[in-house]
Amino acid sequence: GEDVEQSLFLSVREGDSSVINCTYTDSSSTYLYWYKQEPGAGLQLLTYIFSNMDMKQDQRLTVLLNKKDKHLSLRIADTQTGDSAIYFCAEKTGGGNKLTFGTGTQLKVEL
Amino acid sequence: EPEVTQTPSHQVTQMGQEVILRCVPISNHLYFYWYRQILGQKVEFLVSFYNNEISEKSEIFDDQFSVERPDGSNFTLKIRSTKLEDSAMYFCASSDPLLAGTDNEQFFGPGTRLTVL
Numbered sequence: 043g044e045d046v047e048q049s050l051f052l053s054v055r056e057g058d059s060s061v062i063n064c065t066y067t068d069s070s071s072t073y074l075y076w077y078k079q080e081p082g083a084g085l086q087l088l089t090y091i092f093s094n095m096d097m098k099q100d101q102r103l104t105v106l107l108n109k110k111d112k113h114l115s116l117r118i119a120d121t122q123t124g125d126s127a128i129y130f131c132a133e134k135t136g137g138g139n140k141l142t143f144g145t146g147t148q149l150k151v152e153l
Numbered sequence: 154e155p156e157v158t159q160t161p162s163h164q165v166t167q168m169g170q171e172v173i174l175r176c177v178p179i180s181n182h183l184y185f186y187w188y189r190q191i192l193g194q195k196v197e198f199l200v201s202f203y204n205n206e207i208s209e210k211s212e213i214f215d216d217q218f219s220v221e222r223p224d225g226s227n228f229t230l231k232i233r234s235t236k237l238e239d240s241a242m243y244f245c246a247s248s249d250p251l252l253a254g255t256d257n258e259q260f261f262g263p264g265t266r267l268t269v270l
Contacts, residue, residue: 084261138209139184139257143196
């Protein structure tokens, strides 16, 4: 079955790059996503990548996908205090719309 | 910007009681979903709903759970007889597969925290 794993915490200094990692087990993943959750808010989609791509860049965000190792990463350049949140990796597999989420990585940005 | 809303933000109930969690999806969306997150655990898929019927459900979504779209705007999750282990944050989401340039992106509400005592 599907399983998605992430490290629980990451702390970076403001202005540095953050790299949040995720591994997944289902090789039939079609899309992989990064969601952000700020306190008291819902899950906000940041970006997604189709499984036949290996990189996607969107302003400060870079997503890298290593399909062979089933590893996904999100790089945030020039991390700001407003980036402090929980970041969830998620995958969509098969023909349905069900998302399988990781546990989330709490990113803390220090001054 | 349109958004998914959920009420209440926090619901406290006694074990064995029925609860109804309410969601108002984005108005022109066609797919609706419920997910839950038990404290400290992963966000888990419960059910998806399309064209007035369940299109997909997980093992968690047993006979104690039901969903309904009672009118043109609300989407509800009912738990018939709550158990302690139903305590979690419940997220509603909606999507529109016809929205150009997206991958049927699921828009999430802020969640309802359910506490079963």
